[in-house]
Amino acid sequence: MSKTFTREEVARHASESDLWIVIDTDVYDLTDFADIHPGGLFPLMQVAGKDATSDFYGMHKQEVLIKFNRYKIGTIANEKRQIHMYEAGDLSNVPFGESSYFMGYRSPYYNERHVQFRKAMRKIVDSLKEQAQEYEASGEGASDEFTQTLGKHGLLAANLGPDAVRLLPPGIELPGGITRDEFDYFYEIIVHEEFTRLVAPGLCTGVLSALAISLPTVILYAKPHIKAKVLPEVLTGKKRMALAITEPYTGSDVANIKTTAKLSADGSHYIVNGVKKWISGGRFADYFSTAVRTDKGISMLLIDRSEGLETKAIKTSYSQAAGTAYVTFDNVKVPVENLLGVENEGFKVVLSNFNHERFIMLCGASMSARNVIRECFLWAHQRKVFGKRLIDQPVIRNKLARMISQMEAQHAWLENLTFQMNHMSHKEQAIKLAGPLALCKFQMTRMLQSVADDACQILGGRALTQTGMGRSIETLQRTNKFSAILGGSEEIMADLGVRQAMKYFPRDARL
Numbered sequence: 001m002s003k004t005f006t007r008e009e010v011a012r013h014a015s016e017s018d019l020w021i022v023i024d025t026d027v028y029d030l031t032d033f034a035d036i037h038p039g040g041l042f043p044l045m046q047v048a049g050k051d052a053t054s055d056f057y058g059m060h061k062q063e064v065l066i067k068f069n070r071y072k073i074g075t076i077a078n079e080k081r082q083i084h085m086y087e088a089g090d091l092s093n094v095p096f097g098e099s100s101y102f103m104g105y106r107s108p109y110y111n112e113r114h115v116q117f118r119k120a121m122r123k124i125v126d127s128l129k130e131q132a133q134e135y136e137a138s139g140e141g142a143s144d145e146f147t148q149t150l151g152k153h154g155l156l157a158a159n160l161g162p163d164a165v166r167l168l169p170p171g172i173e174l175p176g177g178i179t180r181d182e183f184d185y186f187y188e189i190i191v192h193e194e195f196t197r198l199v200a201p202g203l204c205t206g207v208l209s210a211l212a213i214s215l216p217t218v219i220l221y222a223k224p225h226i227k228a229k230v231l232p233e234v235l236t237g238k239k240r241m242a243l244a245i246t247e248p249y250t251g252s253d254v255a256n257i258k259t260t261a262k263l264s265a266d267g268s269h270y271i272v273n274g275v276k277k278w279i280s281g282g283r284f285a286d287y288f289s290t291a292v293r294t295d296k297g298i299s300m301l302l303i304d305r306s307e308g309l310e311t312k313a314i315k316t317s318y319s320q321a322a323g324t325a326y327v328t329f330d331n332v333k334v335p336v337e338n339l340l341g342v343e344n345e346g347f348k349v350v351l352s353n354f355n356h357e358r359f360i361m362l363c364g365a366s367m368s369a370r371n372v373i374r375e376c377f378l379w380a381h382q383r384k385v386f387g388k389r390l391i392d393q394p395v396i397r398n399k400l401a402r403m404i405s406q407m408e409a410q411h412a413w414l415e416n417l418t419f420q421m422n423h424m425s426h427k428e429q430a431i432k433l434a435g436p437l438a439l440c441k442f443q444m445t446r447m448l449q450s451v452a453d454d455a456c457q458i459l460g461g462r463a464l465t466q467t468g469m470g471r472s473i474e475t476l477q478r479t480n481k482f483s484a485i486l487g488g489s490e491e492i493m494a495d496l497g498v499r500q501a502m503k504y505f506p507r508d509a510r511l
């Protein structure tokens with residue numbers, strides 16, 4: 001049992017050499033911590049021997065208490081805890097802090113198995129968060145151990161969706177005891193949502209998105225023996241992969257790529273020459289699914305990191321842990337068996353995964369907004385200015401209203417599209433969902449930018465500070481444009497959505 005103290009006893013430890021404080025009902029001895037407190041000794045001396053609850057939560061997230069739990073020496077006798085301490089896997093009870101089913105509302109889409117899965121997955125993500133944020137800050141790529149931990153839990157495959165989960169090597173179990181057959185697109189939403197809680201968008205791009213956009217080209221189009229080799233390596237995190245389409249000359253306009261692949265005289269291999277730009281995960285990739293120009297069109301090749309292939313880092317607004325790379329192919333020899341799909345029909349391969357890529361981005365964007373809204377809601381209750389809590393200011397409540405309603409509207413559309421995906425073949429999805437997914441992404445990233453903007457105003461200076469209370473908000477305001485440009489920019493998404501609708505427009509309809 002932990003030691004108990006009275007508040008009078010705590011008050012006797014109020015000097016630099018003997019410094020205790022109380023937070024809620026927990027007593028901390030900070031004598032040894034004072035030297036390493038990033039804010040210095042002064043703020044600690046303001047609360048030495050006293051109740052520091054309000055000061056603490058006015059400046060720090062609860063995760064700081066959890067991290068420095070070793071300084072806790074006991075509790076206040078006969079007092080009841082007022083503040084809930086987060087435990088790994090806990091769901092939030094802050095209004096709108098989780099999607100509605102996970103807050104006790106009815107849903108046609110989820111059941112208790114999804115709750116089980118989310119909690120189990122959240123525990124895994126919580127256990128990786130500190131490490132992930134270190135990679136994000138240092139710009140190092142994730143260690144093999146980190147990616148292999150994800151692989152061990154089946155999460156590299158889960159990040160690619162139900163089809164990839166069914167291809168997992170034997171012996172790998174999904175979190176929460178969910179079976180491979182149960183895992184559908186609603187479980188997949190949870191996967192992408194939970195990863196946003198790492199607050200490490202660069203790292204997540206390097207480890208997860210790079211894989212999610214590249215490996216499907218192998219799953220769908222590689223020769224069986226290539227698949228048999230590459231899938232187990234990549235799904236267990238032993239090898240990494242990237243998708244290399246964009247070039248300095250051409251981004252949105254994929255058809256204009258200039259990288260060439262010329263068949264050798266004996267027809268045994270291609271010789272690839274050219275450059276690719278902004279390739280996520282490229283710095284760390286072992287395999288590159290690469291768009292090339294062959295004699296009569298575009299083809300896709302699976303290219304190993306081999307002689308003549310070089311990668312250089314490109315610095316972007318998020319962490320270099322994303323592995324964003326400039327890739328050079330200088331007479332790279334690629335066996336013909338590495339052709340993905342049919343020669344000159346690579347466009348089909350390129351297009352095959354666009355819808356799913358956009359779905360992933362929708363899940364991430366929606367939850368990133370939700371996470372930030374939850375933090376703003378909490379902050380507005382904790383922060384006092386001019387003698388009032390922020391939440392007591394109508395203008396702040398108005399901002400929260402806009403953030404919540406925009407985010408929930410988008411999320412409801414996402415869930416509707418997910419339901420359609422669960423009940424349609426890939427072919428039907430390609431016909432019926434390409435347009436709506438594009439429009440949903442267009443509006444989702446508009447929403448994300450608006451939420452990031454309002455969140456900044458609510459957090460103030462902390463929203464511009466990379467550590468501390470505003471970390472998630474600072475991250476979102478710095479990185480929200482990534483989803484507005486990658487995977488099809490807003491302009492392209494809006495246009496595609498309307499053009500798709502025009503394709504199926506009834507010829508006999510009149511106003």
Ligand SMILES: Cc1cc2nc3c(=O)[nH]c(=O)nc-3n(C[C@H](O)[C@H](O)[C@H](O)COP(=O)(O)OP(=O)(O)OC[C@H]3O[C@@H](n4cnc5c(N)ncnc54)[C@H](O)[C@@H]3O)c2cc1C
Pocket residue numbers: 210242243244245246250251252253277278279280281316324482485486487488489490491492495
């Ligand atoms: C960090 C990062 C990671 C990336 N990762 C990868 C990756 O892993 N693999 C890969 O292959 N590529 C990757 N890309 C490239 C990305 O897909 C392209 O940036 C994107 O396709 C847009 O191309 P662009 O930047 O050349 O813009 P451009 O095509 O030059 O377009 C510039 C602007 O004009 C607008 N525009 C273009 N055409 C039209 C039109 N017809 N009508 C109206 N507006 C239009 C666009 O919306 C855009 O805002 C990445 C890019 C970045 C920045």
